[in-house]
Amino acid sequence: MATKDTTKKPAAKAAAPKSAAKPASAAKSNGLSQSSVQPVLNQQTGSPLPLQKYGTVSQRLPIGLADKVRMDSVTMLNQMLADTITLRDLYKKHHWQVVGPTFYQLHLLYDKHYEEQSVLVDTIAERIQILGGVAIAMAADVADLTTIPRPPRDREEAPVQVSRLLEAHQIMLKNSHDFAKRADESGDDGTNDLVVSQVMRTNEMQVWFVSEHVVDTPLARAD
Ligand SMILES: [Fe+2]
Numbered sequence: 001m002a003t004k005d006t007t008k009k010p011a012a013k014a015a016a017p018k019s020a021a022k023p024a025s026a027a028k029s030n031g032l033s034q035s036s037v038q039p040v041l042n043q044q045t046g047s048p049l050p051l052q053k054y055g056t057v058s059q060r061l062p063i064g065l066a067d068k069v070r071m072d073s074v075t076m077l078n079q080m081l082a083d084t085i086t087l088r089d090l091y092k093k094h095h096w097q098v099v100g101p102t103f104y105q106l107h108l109l110y111d112k113h114y115e116e117q118s119v120l121v122d123t124i125a126e127r128i129q130i131l132g133g134v135a136i137a138m139a140a141d142v143a144d145l146t147t148i149p150r151p152p153r154d155r156e157e158a159p160v161q162v163s164r165l166l167e168a169h170q171i172m173l174k175n176s177h178d179f180a181k182r183a184d185e186s187g188d189d190g191t192n193d194l195v196v197s198q199v200m201r202t203n204e205m206q207v208w209f210v211s212e213h214v215v216d217t218p219l220a221r222a223d
Contacts, residue, residue, distance in 0.1 A: 057132040065131070065188060073191045074133030076179045080199065081124045081136055082145035083175065087168045088117035090151060094161040102158055102213065113206050120199055127194055147171055162214045169207045176200045 052058060057070040065073075095110035125135035136145060143150075148168045156164075176199050183192040 052134055054134045054136070056134070060132055061130060063130065063190075069186045069188050070131045070133065072186055073183055073188045074128050074131050076182065077124055077128045077131070077191065078133070078136050079145065079147070080172075080175060080179060080195070081121065081128065082142045083148050083168075083172055084117055084120050084124060084199070085142045086146040086148045087165075087172060088114055088121055090148070090165060090168055091117060093151065094165065097155040098158055098161060099155065100158045106158060106161075106213065109209060113209070116202055116206070120202060123194060123198060127191060131188075131191070147175075159214050162210055165210050166207060169203050169210070172203050173200065173207070176203065 057067055057074055059067065091110045091114035095107055095114060098106045098110065125137070128135040136142060148171055149164075151164055176195050180192050180195040180200065183189075183195060
């Protein structure tokens with residue numbers, strides 16, 4: 001008696017292009033051919049056209065803002081993003097390299113501020129995408145764009161670390177006041193709110209916590 005052929009492929013498989021055809025022995029038990037589960041690698045080669053160029057805005061999301069308003073906000077926010085990534089990383093550098101009697105306090109404080117700046121980085125970048133822009137992301141591009149001075153690779157004294165951080169916060173805050181005003185005038189209330197409620201408030205709070213470490217107070221005797 002003839003046995004039923006259970007290896008026979010369905011009609012759809014038989015119609016597949018010749019290049020994708022595999023010997024029956026290569027077929028998996030779930031019915032997928034080997035080629036259908038292989039990753040398609042090296043798709044970045046040959047410089048395919050990007051989905052969207054950096055420095056442009058699209059109207060994909062209906063959020064009620066004109067192109068010019070979006071473009072102005074995206075330009076401001078990319079500057080703010082580059083500076084915030086730089087300040088975030090300055091905190092991590094100092095978290096690792098801090099030394100002295102206040103090591104433990106500053107080590108923990110720097111890492112707390114790093115985490116808070118990381119939240120700002122994500123919020124600013126996502127606001128840029130919501131506005132139809134392209135957020136800057138990579139270190140080399142951040143280095144090109146940031147206005148915060150580059151610190152040396154060397155390990156520095158704690159008061160020097162604090163001074164560098166305060167200078168960076170000052171730059172962030174001056175820009176924040178300017179950007180918030182411009183976003184308000186253009187009608188981009190969401191960006192204005194982000195800059196005031198999150199970027200400005202967080203940076204002001206961090207300035208307070210960091211500044212008090214470099215006030216020259218008597219250590220053991222009141223003046
Ligand atoms: Fe750590």
